[in-house]
Amino acid sequence: MNRSATLSTFSRSRNRGFTLPELAVSLVIVTILTAIAIPSMMNSLRVYQLNDAAARVSDALKFTRFEAVRRNKQVNLLLQQQNIGGILYWSVGTDSDGDGLIGPTERQQVFTGFATLLPASGPPTTSITTALGVGALNTLSGNPGSVTFDARGAVRTGPTGPIATNVSVIYVGNANQPQYGFRAVVVLPAGGTQVWMAPPGTPTWLRIG
Numbered sequence: 001m002n003r004s005a006t007l008s009t010f011s012r013s014r015n016r017g018f019t020l021p022e023l024a025v026s027l028v029i030v031t032i033l034t035a036i037a038i039p040s041m042m043n044s045l046r047v048y049q050l051n052d053a054a055a056r057v058s059d060a061l062k063f064t065r066f067e068a069v070r071r072n073k074q075v076n077l078l079l080q081q082q083n084i085g086g087i088l089y090w091s092v093g094t095d096s097d098g099d100g101l102i103g104p105t106e107r108q109q110v111f112t113g114f115a116t117l118l119p120a121s122g123p124p125t126t127s128i129t130t131a132l133g134v135g136a137l138n139t140l141s142g143n144p145g146s147v148t149f150d151a152r153g154a155v156r157t158g159p160t161g162p163i164a165t166n167v168s169v170i171y172v173g174n175a176n177q178p179q180y181g182f183r184a185v186v187v188l189p190a191g192g193t194q195v196w197m198a199p200p201g202t203p204t205w206l207r208i209g
Contacts, residue, residue, distance in 0.1 A: 046114065046180040050197075051208075053115035053172045054183035057092055058193045058209065060109050061147065064094040065191045068149035074159060077147040078102050079117065079140060079170070090117045092170075095146075111172075117141040118171040122182035122198030125169070127205045134167045137186070141170040153191040164189045 061077055068075040076095040080102055081088060093108025095101070102108045111117055119142025129135060140147065147168065148156040155164040167189065173182035179200050186194040195209035 043180065046177070049113075049115045050172060050180065050183050053111060054185055054195050054197075055209075056109040056111075057117075057170050057172060057185045058195055060092045060094065060107075061185070061187060061193050063107060064147070065149045065153045067094055067096065068151060069153045072151045074148055074150050074156065076100075076159070077149070079143075079145050081144060087112070092117075114174050114177070115172055116174065118173050118175055118182070119143065121171040121173045121175065121178075122184070123203045123205065125184070125205060128169075128184065128186065128196055129167075131207070132167055132186075132188075138166045138168040139171065140168050140187070141172075147187060149191055155187060155189050155191055 064075055064077040076098070078091075078093055078095050078101070080091045080093075082091055089110055089112040091102050091108050091110050093102035093106050096106050097103065120139060125137050129137060148159055148161070150156050150163070155168070156162065157164050168187040170185045170187070171182060172185065174180065181200045181202075182198045184196040184198070184205060186196060188194070194207060196205045197208050198205050
């Protein structure tokens with residue numbers, strides 16, 4: 001009899017569920033953990049978006065250079081700003097047919113949302129120019145432009161110009177959210193590319209690729 005009463009009491013206690021204080025404490029703990037986790041997750045997302053955008057710019061440059069060497073002719077990489085439905089975005093693509101436009105069948109990268117092409121960004125580029133032993137960088141991003149690769153893969157100063165002597169750069173980031181840092185894709189006269197990063201709060205650029 002006593003054993004049955006004990007089991008009945010245990011069953012009622014187990015079915016009772018959580019009390020209001022227990023639920024309140026659980027809610028507070030979940031809120032605190034969420035408040036801690038969200039900023040970290042957002043920072044990781046932004047860093048990924050910046051790295052991805054810089055990698056896509058670098059890949060577009062490498063592909064265009066490869067096309068110029070493969071086809072044994074000059075090929076241009078174009079930077080063009082498009083407006084579709086009132087939304088501005090940047091396209092970076094290979095002008096395979098040489099018509100001065102990035103056609104729907106030509107390889108291109110589209111930049112919308114958080115990470116986009118900027119006219120300038122981050123701290124002074126002294127660390128980049130010192131490492132490369134050059135003067136000021138020639139900024140390609142922020143305005144429509146192009147990079148011309150010749151049949152050897154070197155950069156030319158335009159379709160009919162001589163081999164470039166300056167180092168160019170394409171900046172990637174978000175001017176309204178500088179707290180996540182910036183990226184810079186450097187284009188060398190010989191045609192090679194480098195990727196640099198300006199971490200938030202750091203007054204210098206660091207090469208990452």
